[in-house]
Amino acid sequence: MENLVVIDLGSNSVRMTISELDNAGNYKTVTQEKRYVRLSENMGDSQILQPAAIERTLTALEEFKAIYSELDHPKIKAVATAAVRQASNQKQFLKQVKAQLDLDFTVIPGTTEARYDYLGVVNTLPVINGLLVDTGGASSELILVQNRQMKHVVSIPLGSVTLSQAYLESDRVQADSLFTAMTYVNNILNDVWWLREATNLPVFGLGGANRTLAKINRRNKNFLNFEDVHGYKLSAADVYATLTRLLSLDLAGRKKIPGLSKDRADIIVGGLIPVTLLMRLLDSKQITFSNAGLREGILFEQINQIKNGNEED
Structure with a gap:
C-alpha cells in the first residue's frame, strides 16, 4: 500500500489530495484539502511573488505537512503552476519552501499541466x-x-x-x-x-x-x-x-x-x-x-506506472 500525496500550488489556491494505492493500481482517495492563498496577488509587470502571498502559502503548506506527516512513508508529488512558473523570484521562493518545510516543488510548464488535466478528465x-x-x-x-x-x-x-x-x-x-x-x-x-x-x-x-x-x-x-x-x-x-x-x-x-x-x-x-x-x-x-483535473492526472499517471510495472513482471 502506498500513500500518494499530491500537492497542487496554483495562483489562487493550494490543494492537496491523499490517495491510498495498492500493488494492483487500485486507489481510494482519503483526504482532500484546499486553502485560498492568492499567490499571484499583486505580482505586477515585474512578476514578483509578494511577501504577504508567500506567507499565506507557507502557512497553508505547513498545515498540509501536519496532515501528511502522520502517514507511513508518504510519496509526495508537489507541483507548482502559473504563478510560480511566471515569477521572477521563483528560485528564492522554492528555496524558502525547501528550507522551512523540506518540500521540493516541481514547476511544470503549461503543456504538462494540460496533459494532467486531460488524464484526470478522460479517466473519470x-x-x-x-x-x-x-x-x-x-x-x-x-x-x-x-x-x-x-x-x-x-x-x-x-x-x-x-x-x-x-x-x-x-x-x-x-x-x-x-x-x-x-x-x-x-x-x-x-x-x-x-x-x-x-x-x-x-x-x-x-x-x-x-x-x-x-x-x-x-x-x-x-x-x-x-x-x-x-x-x-x-x-x-x-x-x-x-x-x-x-x-x-x-x-x-x-x-x-x-x-x-x-x-x-x-x-x-x-x-x-x-x-x-x-x-x-x-x-x-x-x-x-x-x-478531476491536475491532481487526479498525476494519480492516474502513477496508477499507469504501477500497472505497467506489474505487466513487465
Missing part, C-alpha cells in the same frame, strides 16, 4: 470529442480531445486573478472595463489557430472559476450536494445568464450568492470571461464540469 468522464478548459488564477489550459485522444494543447496567460487585477474593478464592474478585458481575451483566443476545430463541440470546464459556475447553478436549483459538480451539465444560456447576474451586482451582492465563495467574489467575473467567450466563439451548446 465519458469524453470522446470536446474542448477541455482549465481556468486557473493566472493561466488557462485548453485541450482539444478527438476520439478520446489529446490532439492539441495550449496554455494561455488568462486567469481569474490576473484578468481581474489588470482590467476589472473588484466592486461593481464597469462596462468599459469589461469590454477592454473581453477584447484582450478574445484577441488571445483568436491567435489559437486550432480552436476552430472545436466548433460545435461540447466544452468541459475545470478549475476553480468554472467549478464555481456549476456550484452557483446547482445551489440555485436546490441540489443537496451542490459542490459535487463532476459530470454536471449546463446549457450555454445558463452560463450567459449567470455571468449577466454577476455583472449586475457589486462585491457585497456577489458575496451573498449561494454557491460562490466569499474568497472568490472579487475575481469570479474575470474567471468566467474565458469560458464564456470560448463557448460563444465555438457556438458550444453545453458545458460539462469536472472535479
Whole structure:
C-alpha cells in the first residue's frame, strides 16, 4: 500500500489530495484539502511573488505537512503552476519552501499541466470529442480531445486573478472595463489557430472559476450536494445568464450568492470571461464540469506506472 500525496500550488489556491494505492493500481482517495492563498496577488509587470502571498502559502503548506506527516512513508508529488512558473523570484521562493518545510516543488510548464488535466478528465468522464478548459488564477489550459485522444494543447496567460487585477474593478464592474478585458481575451483566443476545430463541440470546464459556475447553478436549483459538480451539465444560456447576474451586482451582492465563495467574489467575473467567450466563439451548446483535473492526472499517471510495472513482471 502506498500513500500518494499530491500537492497542487496554483495562483489562487493550494490543494492537496491523499490517495491510498495498492500493488494492483487500485486507489481510494482519503483526504482532500484546499486553502485560498492568492499567490499571484499583486505580482505586477515585474512578476514578483509578494511577501504577504508567500506567507499565506507557507502557512497553508505547513498545515498540509501536519496532515501528511502522520502517514507511513508518504510519496509526495508537489507541483507548482502559473504563478510560480511566471515569477521572477521563483528560485528564492522554492528555496524558502525547501528550507522551512523540506518540500521540493516541481514547476511544470503549461503543456504538462494540460496533459494532467486531460488524464484526470478522460479517466473519470465519458469524453470522446470536446474542448477541455482549465481556468486557473493566472493561466488557462485548453485541450482539444478527438476520439478520446489529446490532439492539441495550449496554455494561455488568462486567469481569474490576473484578468481581474489588470482590467476589472473588484466592486461593481464597469462596462468599459469589461469590454477592454473581453477584447484582450478574445484577441488571445483568436491567435489559437486550432480552436476552430472545436466548433460545435461540447466544452468541459475545470478549475476553480468554472467549478464555481456549476456550484452557483446547482445551489440555485436546490441540489443537496451542490459542490459535487463532476459530470454536471449546463446549457450555454445558463452560463450567459449567470455571468449577466454577476455583472449586475457589486462585491457585497456577489458575496451573498449561494454557491460562490466569499474568497472568490472579487475575481469570479474575470474567471468566467474565458469560458464564456470560448463557448460563444465555438457556438458550444453545453458545458460539462469536472472535479478531476491536475491532481487526479498525476494519480492516474502513477496508477499507469504501477500497472505497467506489474505487466513487465
